[in-house]
Amino acid sequence: MKATVERATLLKCLGHVQSVVERRNTIPILSNVLIEAEDGGLKLTATDLDLQVVDSIAATTDTAGATTVSAHTLFDIARKLPDGSQVSLDVGDGNMKIKAGRYSSKLSTLPRDDFPMIAESELPTTFSLPGGTLAEIIDKTRFAISTEETRYYLNGIFMHVTDGKMYAVATDGHRLARMTLDAPDGAEEMPDVIVPRKCVAELRKLLDENEGDVEIGLSASKIRFRVGTAVLTSKLIDGTFPDYSRVIPTGNDKLLRVDPKTLAEGVDRVSAIATDRTKAVKLTLDKGRIVLSVTSPETGTATEEVPADYDNDGFDVGFNARYLLDILHEVKGEQIDVHLADAAAPTLIREGDNSNALYVLMPMRV
Template identity: 55%
Template sequence: MRVILERSNLLKSLNHVHRVVERRNTIPILSNVLLGADGESLSLKATDLDLEVTEATPARVEQAGATTVPAHLLYDIVRKLSDGSEVMLKLDESGNAMSVVSGRSSFRLQCLPQSDFPELTAGSFTHRFQMPAEALKRLIDKTQFAISTEETRYYLNGIYLHAIEADGRLRLRSVATDGHRLARAETEAPSGCEGMPGIIIPRKTVSELQKLVDQPDLQVSVELSDTKIRFTIGSIVLTSKLIDGTFPDYQRVIPTGNDKKLLIDRQSFAQAVDRVSTVSSERGRAVKLSIGDGMVTLAVNNPDSGSATEEVAADYAADPIEIGFNAKYLLDVAAQLSGGEAQFMLADAGSPTLIQDGSDADTLYVLMPMRV
């Protein structure tokens, strides 16, 4: 194998694939990236056995071939090469080492044979559809912060993506919850979603996908089955196993009878929460909201360090209510709202609160209160 390509092209592709590779691996081949030179391109592939990313980049192939080299090491080398340079990758005749040459720099990396590299068998996909990258990114961005990190309830460690009939139209909906908060976003379902199974996309896959759908004008091709999902974004193909579990009936926790309506300026509220929570304990992070006529008083009391209060003007005409929330959760939700105004629908101090975006009817958030 002997191939020459632009450093910028190689770095961009390595950046997409090397993140999948775990830093610590008990199986040596999983630390490597598979390089294949053929035709007019170099293909790169990395996997952790649950997630696989491949990408092809333009290259001048002088001799076709394939090998595997340490992914993070190759990425670090290419990252440190000078801008605008060309990189030559050349496999030794023995096949045990690959030279990386650029200008006056030369590196020699140990290889493992291509035949050892595992293949993530995709099987057959039952559903296929295409959607704008912008729409997919929105479904992810608006919900991923609420994914649970608690491994015991593994079925909450991802985003639940499913098609649902709402108001006579088919909608594609994403939901994430960790039991303390819930985020839901939806968009018009693309053609091909009909009858698709409800699937749980793992947290790591969500994180990688988020970085890949950064160009809003791209179309993303989505293929899925009960156990796998594949995204094709330009020259990048991401294949992932799905979480094998049943997502809970989230509809049950979305309150419908909350009748106390609070309208408040999103930015002023978020800044006030951020300020008063400075004195809160790391463990508790509780902020108490005393909501009355035209005013919300935020208060934090930490026996170890002190207390803080701040008042924020609001539109509220129902009975006064005192309710506590985790400050971080409030800030996470506020960061997702795009409108100038946040709408809280409250019931009482012990019931879930519904938060909606004044300028986005396709998203909603549910927060469980805290005792304060």
């Protein structure tokens, strides 16, 4: 195999695929990227056996062929080569020779035949979503994905279609985020799926560089995204997502309206003195205002008053400051509606009655 490729093109492609590769692998070839030289281009593939990214780039191919080489090492080399340089990749005798200007190196390779691939198969459900819509779905939900491995069925975004609407939901048991949109053509009969956290993270990186529509294909066990020239394929989480609708409150009768940016800045300031992991912040609701307060036995106290539209009986409620900030940072607009019941009941947060995003936050004792 022998090919020449422009450094920036190679670097961008390696950036798409190498982050899938785990730094530590018990199977050596999983540390490698598969490079296939074909007429007019290179195809690069990386996998961790659960997730696979394939991307294609233009290149001058002198000799077709394929090999695998350390993904992170090749990425580091490409990153440090001079801008505008032409990179020559020449494979032979179990090595890849890399040349660019006055630079040259030789990397060990492993045979292409040993490289595992997630099998290409027909996925019965196919539809498209605008890249911007998919990015918004991810941004407004992924912060609530659980990192607790014992509850593996919460380690991703749950997507399902009901009554012509598509829902994307994430929860860790302490907070819940849900996005709603009209189900795209072709998605009406899709199975309920849980898209793993790592797949979500890799997909979000690809969406930063793509303005067009994303083709999505899925079955009950696998999902595939076509983002520009890249194809991301992932196994789905094999588990049952809980009936999340039961935790979305419907009877919260106390309405608080507040500027999310002002509230976030206040919560951020008062929580700076909190030393415990939960960073509990107390909200004292009163007519026309909220008083934010944090008490830390080791550090001291902090309070801040935030103007708000509130016209009910006053009471105190506590939240994990980080969880509250995660929600406030994703809210767009100058006002949020916070629906409360009491200090122990789940709180519902919306960007307005017509918003497609909804959040539920469990209170804390303070």
